[in-house]
Amino acid sequence: MNTGTKLILPIALLASGTVFSQETDGRIQALENEVAILKSANQNSALDRLKFNGFYSVGVTRASNDAGYADAKDSYSFDELTMIGLQGEFALGDSTSVVAQILAKGIDSFDMTMEWAYIKHTFDNDLTVRGGKLRVPLFMYSDYMDVGFAQPWVRPPQEVYGQIPFQSYVGGDVAYDIEFSESVISLQAFGGNSRVDSPANVNAISGGMIPIDADINYESNFDYMWGTSIAWNYDDVLTLRGVYGTAVASSTNPIYDAILVDGGSRADFYGAGLQYDDGDLLVISEYTKTEIEGDYPDIDGYYATVGYRFGDWMPYVNYGNAKSTDDSDRSAGFEALNGQRTSYALGLRYELLSNLAIKADYTYVTDLGDTTGFMSSNTHENTAVYSLRLDGVF
Numbered sequence: 001m002n003t004g005t006k007l008i009l010p011i012a013l014l015a016s017g018t019v020f021s022q023e024t025d026g027r028i029q030a031l032e033n034e035v036a037i038l039k040s041a042n043q044n045s046a047l048d049r050l051k052f053n054g055f056y057s058v059g060v061t062r063a064s065n066d067a068g069y070a071d072a073k074d075s076y077s078f079d080e081l082t083m084i085g086l087q088g089e090f091a092l093g094d095s096t097s098v099v100a101q102i103l104a105k106g107i108d109s110f111d112m113t114m115e116w117a118y119i120k121h122t123f124d125n126d127l128t129v130r131g132g133k134l135r136v137p138l139f140m141y142s143d144y145m146d147v148g149f150a151q152p153w154v155r156p157p158q159e160v161y162g163q164i165p166f167q168s169y170v171g172g173d174v175a176y177d178i179e180f181s182e183s184v185i186s187l188q189a190f191g192g193n194s195r196v197d198s199p200a201n202v203n204a205i206s207g208g209m210i211p212i213d214a215d216i217n218y219e220s221n222f223d224y225m226w227g228t229s230i231a232w233n234y235d236d237v238l239t240l241r242g243v244y245g246t247a248v249a250s251s252t253n254p255i256y257d258a259i260l261v262d263g264g265s266r267a268d269f270y271g272a273g274l275q276y277d278d279g280d281l282l283v284i285s286e287y288t289k290t291e292i293e294g295d296y297p298d299i300d301g302y303y304a305t306v307g308y309r310f311g312d313w314m315p316y317v318n319y320g321n322a323k324s325t326d327d328s329d330r331s332a333g334f335e336a337l338n339g340q341r342t343s344y345a346l347g348l349r350y351e352l353l354s355n356l357a358i359k360a361d362y363t364y365v366t367d368l369g370d371t372t373g374f375m376s377s378n379t380h381e382n383t384a385v386y387s388l389r390l391d392g393v394f
Contacts, residue, residue: 049090049091049092050088050089050090050091051088051089051090051091052086052087052088052089053086053087053393053394054084054085054086054087054393054394055084055085055087055146055147055148055149055391055392055393055394056083056084056085056391056392056393056394057081057082057083057084057148057149057389057390057391057392058078058081058082058389058390059078059080059081059082059148059154059387059388059389059390060076060077060078060081060387060388060389061073061076061077061080061081061385061386061387061388062074062075062076062077062385062386063383063384063385063386064383064384064385065381065383066377067365067373067375067377067378067379067381067383068375068376068377068378069158069343069363069365069373069375069383069385070155070158070162070363070385071107071376072383072385072387078106079105079106079107080106080107081106081148081154081155081387081389082105082106083103083104083105083106083146084103084104085101085102085103085104085115085146085147086101086102087099087100087101087102087116088100088101092119095121095122095123096119096120096121096122097119097120098118098119098120099116099117099118099119099120100114100116100117101114101115101116101117102114102115103115103146105146114133115133115135115146115167115168116132116133116134116135116168117132117133118130118131118132118133118134119131119132126176126177127174127175127176128174128175128176129172129173129174130172130173130175131171131172132170132172133168133169133170134168134169134170134171134172134173134190134192135167135168136164136166136167136168136169136190136194136245137173137188137190137227137229137243138164138227138243138245138269138271138288139156139160139161139243139271139273139286139288140239140241140273140275140284140286141156141161142167145161145167147391147393148359148389148391149355149356149357149391149392149393150393151391152282152284152305152307152314152316152347152349153305153316153318153345153347153359153361154347154359154360154361154387154388154389155361155387157286157303157305157318157320157343157345158320158322158343159301159302159303159320159321159322159341159343160286160287160288160301160302160303160320160322162374163288163290163299163301163322163374164269164290165196165220166194166196166220166222168194169190169192169193169194169222169225170192170193170194171190171191171192171193171225172190172191172192173188173189173190173191174188174189174190175187175188176188182234182235183232183233183234183235184232184233185230185231185232186229186230186231186232186233187228187229187230188228188229188230189226189227189228190226190227190228190245191225191226191227192225192226193221193222193223193224193225193247194221194222194225194247195219195220195221195222196219196220196222197218197219197220218251218252218253218256219251219252219253220249220250220251220252220253220256221249221250221251221264222247222248222249222267223247223248223250223264224246224247224248225245225246225247225248226245226246226247227243227244227245227246227269228243228244229241229242229243229244230242230243237276237277237278238274238275238276239273239274239275239276240273240274241271241272241273241274242271242272242273243269243270243271243272243273244268244269244270244271245268245269246266246267246268246269247266247267248264248265248266248267249264249265249266249267249292249296250263250264250265256296258295259294259295259296259331259334259337260292260293260294260295260296261293261294265292265293265294265296266292266293267290267291267292267293268290268291268292269288269289269290270288270289270290271286271287271288271289272286272287272288273285273286273287274286279309280308280309281306281307281308281309282305282306282307282308282309282314282316283304283305283306283307284303284304284305285302285303285304285305286302286303287300287301287302288300288301288302289301295329295330295331295334295337296337297324297325297326297327297330297337297338297339298324298325298326299322299323299324299325299339299374300322300323300325301320301321301322301323302320302321303318303319303320303321303343304318304319304320305317305318306318307349312350312351312352313348313349313350313351314348314349314350315346315347315348315349316345316346316347316348316349317344317345317346317347318343318344318345318347318363319342319343319344319345320342320343320345321341321342321343321367322339322340322341322374323339323340323341324337324338324339324340324371336371336372338371339371339372339373339374340367340368340369340371340373341365341366341367341368341371341373341374341375342365342366342367343363343364343365343366344363344364344366345361345362345363345364346361346362347359347360347361347362348360348361353392355392355393355394356390356391356392357390357391357392358388358389358390358391359387359388359389359390359391360387360388360389361385361386361387361388361389362384362385362386362387363384363385363387364382364383364384365382365383365384365385366382368380368381368382
């Protein structure tokens with residue numbers, strides 16, 4: 001091999017190595033770019049599968065005395081009507097998603113609670129199954145109990161919505177819609193259990209006869225709970241709904257335990273509702289009946305609301321009534337559980353924006369007889385409650 005060949009060979013090898021190195025670097029860079037694109041696509045895909053929304057309310061209320069209707073005090077307070085909620089839904093697939101809702105209320109010192117946390121799947125036949133922590137579907141506005149913007153009132157009528165001590169349960173439900181040309185029949189079955197804090201400041205129920213420790217965090221339980229509902233909606237104008245639910249109620253609170261039967265009281269709930277809304281005229285009415293074994297009162301409650309929209313304004317009136325139906329069966333010493341009351345409300349809603357409304361409400365509660373009217377601090381007095389509330393969604 002001559003000198004020229006000896007010189008050309010390493011130069012060629014060096015040049016080919018340089019070219020190879022450049023090609024390798026280029027391929028590596030291309031792979032890194034592809035990985036970056038895939039990561040970005042996955043992140044964007046995950047974000048596309050996430051839906052996020054929320055709601056909030058800021059309100060002030062004052063009562064004419066300390067009777068305790070809707071927890072209103074005889075001084076101005078923002079706690080009872082102020083809250084904020086955040087809800088997220090993440091799609092695991094085309095038919096499966098996870099939903100969670102966090103709620104913070106002023107009346108609970110804005111402690112955050114998980115109101116909803118469930119997984120949902122819809123089968124090919126449009127049957128939907130959910131499991132986790134859900135809202136108890138006893139009322140027409142159960143799913144919007146805390147979303148003030150979705151309700152016509154400052155607060156749901158307490159003669160119906162104030163009689164059940166819990167809103168959520170852990171369990172599952174099954175729902176199916178039967179669609180017709182102009183109407184839909186919605187069927188639902190649910191089951192599970194619920195645990196709620198039981199207030200300690202209820203000595204008035206027994207006149208102080210039963211000792212109770214205010215420092216203990218008592219609990220009320222609703223086990224073996226199940227129920228079913230059926231609703232018929234015609235052309236998104238008229239809705240008729242019926243619901244039945246049952247549970248076994250027990251408590252670690254000595255007072256509540258004393259007014260329930262040993263081992264738990266069977267509690268039955270019956271409800272019927274009607275809503276008519278043609279865009280101008282709004283009519284809503286619900287009737288509920290609760291029956292509980294033991295000395296806890298059986299209560300019939302109902303309300304009727306009529307509102308009419310004038311552009312962005314909607315004045316409304318509401319009539320409500322609640323009455324215990326088993327007073328003659330009550331054991332001696334628990335007469336304070338007897339109750340009756342009638343409420344009259346006059347309200348006004350104004351749409352500030354498409355997602356923001358302000359409401360004002362005056363509610364007068366009377367016809368208590370010789371009872372407390374199911375109010376926490378009442379001394380058999382009529383009461384009036386004044387409320388102003390700003391409701392929004394985002």
